[in-house]
Amino acid sequence: MKSLASLRDIQKRIDSTSKTKQITKAMEMVSASKMSKAEENAKRFVPYSEKIQEVVASIASSNMDAVHPMLEKRDVKKTGYFVITSDRGLAGAYNSGVLKKLYETIQSRHQSTDEYTIIVVGRVGYEFFRKRGMPVAKSILGMSDQPNFNDIKDLASETVQMFVDEEIDELTIYYNHYKSAISQIVTSKQLLPLTDMEEKATASTSQYEYEPNQEQILKVLLPQYAESLIYGALLDGKASEHAARMTAMRNATDNANELIDDLTLSYNRARQAAITQEITEIIGGVAALE
Amino acid sequence: MSTLTVSVVTPDGPVLEDGFEMVSCKAENGELGILPGHIPMVAPLTISSVRLKLESDTRQLAVSGGFLEVRPDKVTILAQAAEDPASIDVQRAEEAKQRAEQRLQAKQDDIDFRRAELALKRAMNRLDIAR
Numbered sequence: 001m002k003s004l005a006s007l008r009d010i011q012k013r014i015d016s017t018s019k020t021k022q023i024t025k026a027m028e029m030v031s032a033s034k035m036s037k038a039e040e041n042a043k044r045f046v047p048y049s050e051k052i053q054e055v056v057a058s059i060a061s062s063n064m065d066a067v068h069p070m071l072e073k074r075d076v077k078k079t080g081y082f083v084i085t086s087d088r089g090l091a092g093a094y095n096s097g098v099l100k101k102l103y104e105t106i107q108s109r110h111q112s113t114d115e116y117t118i119i120v121v122g123r124v125g126y127e128f129f130r131k132r133g134m135p136v137a138k139s140i141l142g143m144s145d146q147p148n149f150n151d152i153k154d155l156a157s158e159t160v161q162m163f164v165d166e167e168i169d170e171l172t173i174y175y176n177h178y179k180s181a182i183s184q185i186v187t188s189k190q191l192l193p194l195t196d197m198e199e200k201a202t203a204s205t206s207q208y209e210y211e212p213n214q215e216q217i218l219k220v221l222l223p224q225y226a227e228s229l230i231y232g233a234l235l236d237g238k239a240s241e242h243a244a245r246m247t248a249m250r251n252a253t254d255n256a257n258e259l260i261d262d263l264t265l266s267y268n269r270a271r272q273a274a275i276t277q278e279i280t281e282i283i284g285g286v287a288a289l290e
Numbered sequence: 291m292s293t294l295t296v297s298v299v300t301p302d303g304p305v306l307e308d309g310f311e312m313v314s315c316k317a318e319n320g321e322l323g324i325l326p327g328h329i330p331m332v333a334p335l336t337i338s339s340v341r342l343k344l345e346s347d348t349r350q351l352a353v354s355g356g357f358l359e360v361r362p363d364k365v366t367i368l369a370q371a372a373e374d375p376a377s378i379d380v381q382r383a384e385e386a387k388q389r390a391e392q393r394l395q396a397k398q399d400d401i402d403f404r405r406a407e408l409a410l411k412r413a414m415n416r417l418d419i420a421r
Contacts, residue, residue, distance in 0.1 A: 041302075044302065044303030044304070045301055045302070045303070047297075047299050047303075047304055048299045048300060048301050048303075048368060049301075051299060051359070051366055051368055052368055055332060055357075055359055055368075059332070148301075148302045149300065149301035149302050149370060149371070150371070153370065207330065208330045208331055208332045208359070209329050209330060209331040209332075210331070210332055210333075211317060211319070211322075211331055211332070211333035212318065212319050212333075216318065216334065217332055217333070217334055217357065219334075220318075220334035220355070220356075220357055221334070221357060224355075224356065224357075224368075224370065227370075228301060231301050
């Protein structure tokens with residue numbers, strides 16, 4: 001009787017594991033399609049970002065007289081950290097990697113919570129910093145899977161405004177860079193002040209006439225440029241999120257397969273043992289009758 | 291007549307790339323008309339409409355700020371949003387206009403006021419062009 005009960009137990013576990021497997025398999029496929037969509041979004045953004053970078057670089061390199069607070073390094077009293085995480089888990093190390101890196105940076109660079117503030121995209125990051133009592137200045141929760149510029153515009157311009165208003169004196173962004181479907185790299189990049197503009201200028205950039213003048217243009221251009229960098233990181237991060245989730249779900253599916261194989265083997269063994277026992281009992285019974 | 295290539299690019303992707311004879315738009319300090327062979331130039335745009343002429347046809351686009359880069363044979367408009375009249379969501383613009391008006395009436399601090407003002411401008415610009 002004991003073996004029958006354990007047979008049923010194993011059967012139950014096989015059933016539940018294959019149900020889980022169906023779900024993880026479906027999630028893997030959903031993430032795969034979201035990932036390719038996110039990749040396309042990131043590609044569509046490229047012409048805009050390249051052009052704006054080209055113009056900014058050519059202005060910055062053509063004339064050193066053009067000054068703008070966003071190009072100037074100043075004493076850092078307060079640092080802003082912009083971090084991109086997801087709203088849901090089940091994405092492997094996607095969130096933990098970037099959060100760990102930022103957390104360690106903050107621990108090593110700052111003694112008190114007055115010296116920095118955090119701007120968060122995504123519920124996971126928001127809860128992480130809240131739980132540790134770290135200051136979160138601004139946040140967006142429930143970012144769409146395929147964000148468009150409008151979704152991040154307000155947060156991006158508010159963040160840039162914080163720098164302009166000297167609430168923060170530098171801004172660093174932390175996100176997962178999408179290298180390929182199987183490789184995402186935790187990346188940190190300094191956004192503000194924009195100090196490396198001249199290096200980005202290529203020899204081919206043309207000389208422009210500025211209407212009305214460079215200062216006026218920088219005033220319009222630089223915030224727009226900084227916002228576009230934030231949007232670029234968000235697109236990159238989203239593609240990484242879907243890729244990370246796809247990989248995590250594929251691993252879960254593989255594990256489920258392995259588990260089902262193991263369980264099936266034990267099930268067959270137990271079944272075989274039960275049959276053998278039954279036969280032995282019958283033979284025993286027959287032998288006793290003779 | 292000779293033409294120049296006009297491309298309109300937003301963060302959400304290119305909106306338009308085509309040859310036109312003339313581009314007229316509203317820069318921060320006045321109207322600009324650009325014909326082929328213009329000297330290279332960069333100018334910020336206001337929240338306004340961009341008109342593109344080809345023969346007797348004129349196309350309009352609503353742009354929400356941004357700027358324009360001119361080269362002798364090419365004009366690039368970089369804006370955070372740009373739409374042609376057909377793709378403007380009139381109802382959404384109408385709602386945005388009402389929201390902005392309400393916020394302007396409720397007295398708030400300067401930053402909110404400025405943002406509401408810009409939102410109102412964008413909404414009215416869209417509505418103007420859609421009609």
